[in-house]
Amino acid sequence: MTSLVATMALVFSCGGAIALLQQPRLQQLTDATAVLSQDDLERQIEQESLRLTLWKRLPTLGLDNLMAKWTFLTFLQYFGDDEVRQRTDYSLSPQYFEVILENDPYFWDAYLFLPGSTTMYAAKPQRTIEIMEQHLPKLSPKVPDRAYFIWRWKATDELLFLDNPEAATDSYQTAAEWATEYDTEEGQLIAEISKGTANFLRENPTSRAVQVSAWMTVYGNAFDDATRQRAVDNIRELGGEIVFDENGQVVEVRTPQD
Structure with missing residues (x-):
């Protein structure tokens, strides 16, 4: 019982410490009607960057x-504040994911949001790959579940934003190998698609069809209309086409002939 009480005290004390770190942010939210100057916004960004640096170094005591x-x-909360982001930028995105994945390298959703925020919005694709490569060695095909998708997201960044089809080929190949560990319909499908993409890209490193497929991955993972539109625009620039139904759902993707 003493041990349980001590553990609970530890949880609440740590939670209190985090809450104290968050007080400036919570105050900003409660003062929603305030009109901040550009200098005020820049100071907030600097303070948030310092907080993230502190969080990265802060002992978590097992939490x-x-x-x-x-x-x-x-x-x-940071990413969704469109008004403030338009007046500043998304440059803190990679810092958030450094903290998140340092504390939990198996956080599947973090890998999903990392490329969209850090590559697409913060314009730092190399940083996205660096963060992924720091933590991918800690993963295995089934930890976290469906980890093969992480390798496919890495391949997408390498192919589209770093112009590195060789690295993308290796990532697709690893995605295929990890997906074969699953006996699910999805796992087998991803294994087949990823292996086929790796083989084709190995022989055709400048393939527009593969790039269209990669942009469809961006489209499918997008959490905002601007990213989806960017994917559509790039697909059309590559000579492909997306066909939508009356409800705006994708019904067909036409790839260019390489």
């Missing part, structure tokens, strides 16, 4: 998952 989830929720 790594809690810190990762808390930081992810804070990131969603």
